[in-house]
Amino acid sequence: MxxxxxxxxxxxxxxxxxxxxxxxxxxxxxxxxxxxxxxxxxxxxxxxxxxxxxxxxxxxxxxxxxxxxxxxxxxxxxxxxxxxxxxxxRWRRGVPGIERLELELPGGRVRAWAAGLSRTERRPVLIMTGGIVSIKEQWAPVLPELARYGFAGVVAELPGVGENELRYEASSTALFGAMLDAVADRADTTRAYALALSFSGHLALRALPTEPRLRGIVGAGAPVSAFFTDKEWQASVPRLTVDTLAHLTRTTPETVFDHVRDWALTPDELAAVEVPVAYVASRRDEIIPPADPELLRRHLRDLRLITHDDVHGAPSHFAHTRLWTLSQVLHISAADRAHVDAVDQALAQVTGGRA
Structure with a gap:
């Protein structure tokens, strides 16, 4: 097709x-x-x-x-x-410190890129994941930057995306724990954070009850609840999104929304989240319904939220989103003050002093 x-x-x-x-x-x-x-x-x-x-x-x-x-x-x-x-x-072989990880898991092999791993200087972990259409090579060039900010960085993919051979399913939340286990001898996995964009933000939120090592989540354009349950909204979701979601879940475009309907997060589940969550929403998002960031706003204890007047992915606000999400990662993880201040100053230049 x-x-x-x-x-x-x-x-x-x-x-x-x-x-x-x-x-x-x-x-x-x-x-x-x-x-x-x-x-x-x-x-x-x-x-x-x-x-x-x-x-x-x-x-x-x-x-x-x-x-x-x-x-x-x-x-x-x-x-x-x-x-x-x-x-x-070939490119990363000329960039000191970026290495390839391979995990053998039930259901298939998962590959990732990592940097900042050390047996002698065990740093907190930042796991970065994209959505249903973006592969790890799109985000992995930021790994040297994450290492400079004091993280052991791991860039991976959602199940079914790129070189991740797993099926995207309800149990996919175990992926975060598997990645942390894989680097536990060379990083401080008791302090782990997720920069989880689009659909992987939903996966990270769902992973929290069983993965206490995750101490904070920063995401953008993630489905939460209504995306999975609102049939009227689902009828307007772009075909490309529906086809991709069906491919990753190994269902069909006609059955995929029935398959994922129970993936919706409930108000009680969100109210139980104890870690900070930062989220970038788009006011004209054609994929994520406005009810989803609103549900986060109403029920999360510690939510840092910005909203762009843009479509899904906020392509016209990329510089703002990039610096804001990095700033939130640094604030949530209590990173070195000099790093926090430098990023916040750059953010202020982009936004004219606004958040």
């Missing part, structure tokens, strides 16, 4: 913005989601090959990543993902 090209072009923009990528020229060449010249994967791969030949490996990996967007559904996107991981691996 091919994706709607107009939707692909619309929803890739937030990811292109997050990676400082000018996509217009490439998107203008895309006419189909099939194979060959003019197709989605072929045109992004073509651009990636140019960067790879020029030795710009990180840019090449970024373009190969978008060639496999939103998920691997056939040989062309599978090859794009393979190229993305391979080229990113």
């Amino acid at each position: 091919s994706n709607d090209v107009a939707e692909l072009k619309q929803y890739v923009l937030a990811h292109a913005s997050a990676q400082h990528l000018a996509a217009d020229e490439i998107l203008a060449r895309v006419a189909t989601d099939g194979e060959g010249p003019g197709s989605w994967s072929a045109e992004w791969v073509r651009a990636g090959e140019t960067y790879e030949r020029d030795g710009n490996l990180l840019a090449a990996a970024t373009h190969y990543n978008l060639a496999r967007f939103p998920f691997v559904d056939g040989p062309a996107r599978a090859e794009a993902l393979r190229r993305c991981v391979a080229v990113f691996d």
Whole structure:
């Protein structure tokens, strides 16, 4: 089943913005989601090959990543993902400290990128995860920065995304504990935090009752409750989101919302959350209903919330979101005061002194 090209072009923009990528020229060449010249994967791969030949490996990996967007559904996107991981691996070998993790778990293998791990200087852990359409290579370039701020950073993927072979299901909350266990000998996993974007923010919230090592969550655009239960809202959710969610849960677009209906968080579950939560909402979000951040506002004990006048992913507010989420991670984790002040000053410059 091919994706709607107009939707692909619309929803890739937030990811292109997050990676400082000018996509217009490439998107203008895309006419189909099939194979060959003019197709989605072929045109992004073509651009990636140019960067790879020029030795710009990180840019090449970024373009190969978008060639496999939103998920691997056939040989062309599978090859794009393979190229993305391979080229990113070549790039990170020139960046001291980034290493590859592999976890063998019931249900499949999980791969991640990490930095700041040490047996002699065991740092608090920051786990960073994206949503249902973003792979770890999109976020992993921030690992050296996280290490500079005093964290052992781990960047991973939701089940079913990229190189995570697990099925996305109710029990997927165990992923956070598995990653912490994997680095426990080289990090202080008693102080762990999650920078969990989009759907992984929901997964992190659901993990809290069984994972006491998580001491705080920072998220953006995460579903909470109404996304999973409001049938009227679900009827308007973009096809790309529905198809991707069905792929990751190994269901069908017709049955996926019935499958995830009991994933909704309840007011009592939210009221029981004892750790700080920071959340970025978008006022015109076409995927996450406004009832979801409102539920967090009403029931979480310690919520830090900002709302952008934007669509899902807030592509027009990327710089603000990036600095605000980093600032919240530093505040929640009681990081070094000099780091906190430096990020807060940069945030103030972007926002004109607003939060």
